[in-house]
Amino acid sequence: MGVDRLIRRIGPHLLPWLHKSPYGPILFVRHLSYKDIKKATDGFHRIIYCNSHGTAYMARFQDGGVALVKEVTSQEKDVFYREVQLLGRLHHRHLLPLRGFSTGNKRVLIFDSIENGSLKEHLSDPLKTPLNWRTRLQIAIGVAAALEYLLLFSDLPMYHVSITSSSIMLDENFTAKLSDVSLLSSGGNDVTVPHASCPEECVVPDRGNLILQLGVLILELITGQCSEEGGADLIQWVQGSRFASSMHKMIDPDLGNNYNSSELKRLLTVAKLCIKSGDKPMFSIPQILHYVQKKLDVSRD
Structure with a gap:
């Protein structure tokens, strides 16, 4: 899957940075390249849904993998990192798992693959x-x-x-x-x-x-x-x-x-x-x- 491959490629270089979170290490969640995420979402134009808590986009990677990228709005930096940490700890068969996050002009969360869409x-x-x-x-x-x-x-x-x-x-x-x-x-x-x-x-x-x-x-x-x-x-x-x-x-x-x-x-x-x-x-x-x-x-x- 696209997200997993991207994580394997850049993860080792970014692990030390993760420990700078005020809430400690963010386990099982990786910081991904904003440039790569922007490209995969076609410049954040592939909208799946939108509500008062942000917009969700489809990310399509070069290897064919498809993931959901969700923009997080109206949050301070520390609150965003806390959300990353807490959502990363949720594990259930019927919850879309959080795989990564990225920061740039937007703060976004990257969730698991969505092969069959919505x-x-x-x-x-x-x-x-x-x-x-x-x-x-x-x-x-x-x-x-x-x-x-x-x-x-x-x-x-x-x-x-x-x-x-x-x-x-x-x-x-x-x-x-x-x-x-x-x-x-x-x-x-x-x-x-x-x-x-x-x-x-x-x-x-x-x-x-x-x-x-x-x-x-x-x-x-x-x-x-x-x-x-x-x-x-x-x-x-x-x-x-x-x-x-x-x-x-x-x-x-x-x-x-x-x-x-x-x-x-x-x-x-x-x-x-x-x-x-x-x-x-x-x-x-x-x-x-x-x-x-x-x-x-x-x-x-």
Whole structure:
């Protein structure tokens, strides 16, 4: 892969510099050449998605490797290095791992390869291979598993998380990788997550928003419709009085009849519960994950 080859080539020359970080050595994350990253992103013009926390670009290296490069905005130098260190410690099958960082006119984070691009591409681009039903189930469960990890098992104190079809990447096996995770900053609709040692009664201020995003994502997987405006249209549909009668019309035509109708109804039930939660979630992410795995008989990966 392009990122790995670049790391092997320049890493030995830059290792001493890494120890200058005020937070100590940045393990398993390398400082890459800004010039090389700029070239790989075509001068930072290959945009994958953009939000208030920065822009993500596709980096295509000479050997054919493809990676995600994310610009970090409105951060002091020390805060940027802290984010590099903390994100570098996250390891989960459904999180896009941080491989490197670079500084120049922009401060950027370089994440792992994204062979099959974003989920949005496969739902909306007619030239992309349609996703089968089983793959869509695995994507929904994978995203929920990544959220469970971030909420319960990582030691990252607080961070912003955004779940959209644009920010979910697919690897060579179409395994979902959550890419939009960053250190909490001031302002915006951040999700504040307590430390893993925080007791059960700890309140996560925007936990309801996170569960809402998961519900909208599930609707996107079922309908094949990508909604970047908070999913207002999909939410209106699933909450409408004609939902039951229109359900069969909203199923993604790319699925044809190649899906399990019982599984689809159960997944829709999960989406409705997520959306109905509002600011006061009725269920936690671990409970949602457990329910989906149990009802859909899909093993956890």
